[in-house]
Amino acid sequence: MRAIGFTQNLPIADEKSFIEFFEPKPTPTGHDILVKVIATSVNPVDTGVRRGTVQTLSTPKVIGWDAYGVVDTVGEAVTLFHPGDRVFYAGSFKRPGTDSEYHLVDERLVGHAPTRLTAAEIAAVPLTSLTAWEALFEQMHLSFDAPAANAGKILLVINGAGGVGSMATQLAHLAGLTVIATASRPETIAWTKDHGADAVVNHRQDLVPQVQALGYPTVDYILELSNLNQHWAEIVSLIAPSGTVVSVTGSDTPIDLRALKQKRATFAWEWMYTKSFFETPDMITQHDILERVRGLLDTGKLKSTLTKTFTPINPANLRAAHALVETNRMIGKVVLTNEK
Ligand SMILES: NC(=O)c1ccc[n+]([C@@H]2O[C@H](COP(=O)([O-])OP(=O)(O)OC[C@H]3O[C@@H](n4cnc5c(N)ncnc54)[C@H](OP(=O)(O)O)[C@@H]3O)[C@@H](O)[C@H]2O)c1
DSSP, rough: OOOESSSOOOTTTTTTGEEEEEEOOOOTTTTTEEEEEEEEEEEEEHHHHHHHHOOOOOOBBOOOOEEEEEEEOOOOTTTTTOOOOOEOOOTTSOOOOOOOEEEEEGGGEEEOOOOOSSSHHTTTTTHHHHHHHHHHIIIIIOTOHHHHHHHTTTEEESSOOOOOOHHHHHHHTTTEEEEEEEEESHHHHHHEEEEEEEEOOOOTTOOOHHHHHHHHSEEEEEEEOOOOHHHHHHHHHHHHEEEEEOOOOOOOOOOOOOTTTTTTTTTEEOOHHHHHHHTOTTTTHHHHHHHHHHHHTTTTTSSSEEEESSSSSHHHHHHHHHHHHTTTTTOOOEEEEEEO
């Protein structure tokens, strides 16, 4: 089968930063399904892994953590899927990625694909919707199904227009929360409002006076999706007593959790890969989340956040998509697809 990978961290403009190569088509065993990949997206984790590669690798590394495709064959323990099923998923950090013709994934991480969206629209969704869902409805312990109970709760989403923020804003809005999102450009401000933000503040300026000027001295929940160190002082100021902060980003330098003690605020990480990385007993909840997301997409309650499509999946287009994500100015998602 064809696959696209890299052996060294070259500037993305370099034609050799991604190379196409051939390797044997895998055979699924156990809970694995083999998927023929139709579309895949690029997330900041892709650029991070590529740019974080220090040594030259002896064999190409295949990355990519979003797929829409069709089930080719299944392992002997598989119960959720059959050959021919259309599926979407993000997959596991420990395994080769989705930038290949066929891809092995554990069925418990996979959902049946929406039927009313294009291939590219579908591939834009899995990783960001899983991250947003787990952050809001697992780590913040909010309930998606209790809009009345959530009414009046205030959520600040730091980075509202990026891939995760565009999903989190929509899901929180559907769940009945009041959402303040951050964005800094006219187009990201407009996008964020269009995806359910009740108010928008500018993350290039101090967030504290801007949120307070909206009439909120503090907020009940903060979802940090850009740079925890950079926004930490604002988070400490803005979180309400007994509030909850969830971050999905790394922390370049240690953060001082003591700053949250007086408010007895909760801090939690979200890592979309935790369940698959540790093969936790609840890893099938990613299947459940994607099934719910599929329903929301097919009924039009949730919108795909696709903004840029490259056709087909090849090294040149993968380089172009990585270059876009590297700008740190993405609005929504960029996808590569073999099917219009
Ligand atoms: N832990 C996990 O499971 C997980 C999962 C997914 C993503 N992540 C991480 O979450 C982060 C966001 O991912 P993403 O895909 O949503 O990102 P993205 O789509 O690349 O985000 C792009 C957006 O970032 C905004 N931005 C730039 N500088 C900012 C700043 N200083 N403060 C706030 N926003 C800023 C830009 O808005 P303007 O143009 O308006 O400035 C732009 O719209 C990345 O670090 C990624 O690695 C983690």
